[in-house]
Amino acid sequence: MNEQIAAIWARQRPQTRERVKLLQRIADSVSDTRSIDADSRAAALDTAHKLAGSLGMYGYMDATNHARAIEQVLDVTGLPQPERLQEHVDALAASLAGALEE
Secondary structure, eight states: OHHHHHHHHHHHHHHHHHHHHHHHHHHHHHHHHSOOOHHHHHHHHHHHHHHHHHGGGGTOHHHHHHHHHHHHHHSSSSOOOHHHHHHHHHHHHHHHTTTTOO
């Protein structure tokens, strides 16, 4: 079973890496511009939701928790708190840094 999960993770790793990069770009943009457009918010929410739902399956519970926190920061009316968003995205990336290397 662990070998099967590892094989699935190996296939999902590039997509997960791209999802984290997307969240990093959006968080950087929010920090720089102090704004977020509806498309970027929707993309970030969708991405964070997918990561929150899948990372725990591979044993990355800390990353799952940060992805959920990103969802919560983004799921507000108006501007999400840029510092909190950046903090959780940075923590997500850090918690997956070794796992996303090939």
